[in-house]
Amino acid sequence: MIYLRLFWEFFKAGLFAIGGGLATLPFLQEISASTGWFSEAQLADMIAVSECTPGPIGINMATYAGFLTKGVPGAVCSTLGLVTPSIIVILIVARILKKFQSNRYVQAAFYGLRPASTGLIAAACFSVMVIALFTKGTGEGFLAQFGAVRWHAVILAVVLWLLMNLGTLGKFKNNIVLKKISKLHPIVFLAASAVVGIIFKFAE
Amino acid sequence: MKELLDLFLTFARMGAVTFGGGYAMLPILQREVVEKRHWVTNEELTDYYAIGQCTPGIIAVNTATFIGNKQRGVAGGIAATLGIVFPSLVIISVITAFISNFAELAVVRNAFAGIRVCVFVLILNAVIKLSKSSVKDTLTLIICLLVLAGAVILDVSPIVFVVAAGIIGIVAKVLIHKDQAGSTEQEEEEVRS
Numbered sequence: 130m131i132y133l134r135l136f137w138e139f140f141k142a143g144l145f146a147i148g149g150g151l152a153t154l155p156f157l158q159e160i161s162a163s164t165g166w167f168s169e170a171q172l173a174d175m176i177a178v179s180e181c182t183p184g185p186i187g188i189n190m191a192t193y194a195g196f197l198t199k200g201v202p203g204a205v206c207s208t209l210g211l212v213t214p215s216i217i218v219i220l221i222v223a224r225i226l227k228k229f230q231s232n233r234y235v236q237a238a239f240y241g242l243r244p245a246s247t248g249l250i251a252a253a254c255f256s257v258m259v260i261a262l263f264t265k266g267t268g269e270g271f272l273a274q275f276g277a278v279r280w281h282a283v284i285l286a287v288v289l290w291l292l293m294n295l296g297t298l299g300k301f302k303n304n305i306v307l308k309k310i311s312k313l314h315p316i317v318f319l320a321a322s323a324v325v326g327i328i329f330k331f332a333e
Numbered sequence: 334m335k336e337l338l339d340l341f342l343t344f345a346r347m348g349a350v351t352f353g354g355g356y357a358m359l360p361i362l363q364r365e366v367v368e369k370r371h372w373v374t375n376e377e378l379t380d381y382y383a384i385g386q387c388t389p390g391i392i393a394v395n396t397a398t399f400i401g402n403k404q405r406g407v408a409g410g411i412a413a414t415l416g417i418v419f420p421s422l423v424i425i426s427v428i429t430a431f432i433s434n435f436a437e438l439a440v441v442r443n444a445f446a447g448i449r450v451c452v453f454v455l456i457l458n459a460v461i462k463l464s465k466s467s468v469k470d471t472l473t474l475i476i477c478l479l480v481l482a483g484a485v486i487l488d489v490s491p492i493v494f495v496v497a498a499g500i501i502g503i504v505a506k507v508l509i510h511k512d513q514a515g516s517t518e519q520e521e522e523e524v525r526s
Binding site: 143144145146153174177178179180181182183184185186187188189192193196197201204205208211212214215216218219220222223226233234236237238239240241242243244245246247248249250251252253254255256257258260261262271282285286289290293294314315316318319321322323324325326327329330331332333 | 348349350351352355356357358359360361364376379380382383384385386388389390391392393394395398399402403407410411414417418420421422424425426428429430435436437439440441442443444445446447448449450451452453454455456457458459460463464466467468473474476477478479480481483484485486491494495497498499500501502503505506507
């Protein structure tokens with residue numbers, strides 16, 4: 130039963146990949162090697178497609194692999210397989226958390242956890258910044274990941290930040306236009322950035 | 334049933350506009366779920382991200398399950414999760430079926446180079462918002478900056494940072510600031526555990 134096998138292989142990936150999106154990658158490589166459902170080259174394509182489509186990267190990868198193997202039903206099986214461990218584990222954690230919410234030790238732990246979580250998200254933000262604002266660097270090491278500055282990208286970033294935030298800052302709070310712009314849905318800014326990217330050929 | 338459908342549709346809409354994975358979903362979650370619908374607070378969202386990074390599975394899915402479960406129990410958790418994965422299923426299936434070289438098209442590459450800049454600014458805004466509720470004093474500021482520096486420079490699993498920060502929190506709040514709570518309460522706590 131190939132559908133069951135698809136579900137099971139991705140269930141295992143979902144169970145052991147900790148830390149989101151690209152953590153699924155080594156497990157997908159293993160699935161590729163042990164089942165031959167898709168090749169390493171297809172896996173590389175998968176990453177590129179995932180980066181250019183909405184949705185969590187891990188889910189996109191599972192869907193893509195499942196689709197290559199067995200069409201839409203295959204995609205559904207692999208995707209459900211990937212998310213099932215998350216659902217089970219989180220439902221259990223949520224129950225435990227609710228029970229111990231008022232516990233002083235748990236509260237104290239979260240006092241330390243929250244800034245750490247913020248720090249981790251800030252680190253993710255940093256790596257997105259490196260990719261978005263710099264050309265790809267050559268060589269090994271921390272500083273080598275920075276290539277040349279993409280100035281048009283930096284200008285776009287500054288303009289976006291101003292548009293999103295000026296309307297909420299002291300001096301401009303009463304400016305209705307700026308206020309309205311800062312309240313726009315993120316998808317508006319994303320779409321505008323895509324258009325700017327196409328017009329000014331950002332990928333080159 | 335109506336609430337479940339609402340959960341499914343809300344998360345499906347977010348899944349359709351999240352480019353670049355779980356972290357990129359954060360600004361959209363803040364807008365839709367915290368500011369607009371008041372389903373959870375910014376603090377709870379930070380907690381979910383902390384836990385989501387140490388538990389198996391994809392962060393976006395873990396967070397969706399958490400929020401859905403808080404709203405409508407187990408069924409809510411499942412509805413939210415199915416919602417967040419639904420757009421991916423449709424979009425990836427269509428792209429795989431019809432456009433074989435999607436990621437190589439010049440127009441796609443240019444568009445996404447632009448989108449990545451926007452994703453960076455959106456996440457930056459989200460981090461600033463989160464830090465207002467999570468960085469409250471000198472110790473939490475130090476934890477935040479150390480984790481940021483550590484995660485950028487070292488190649489260590491996020492679990493290490495989260496566990497260490499949790500322990501620091503317990504040491505700082507419970508063991509050092511004993512005076513904050515009555516001693517009887519603490520004795521009770523010890524008897525229970």
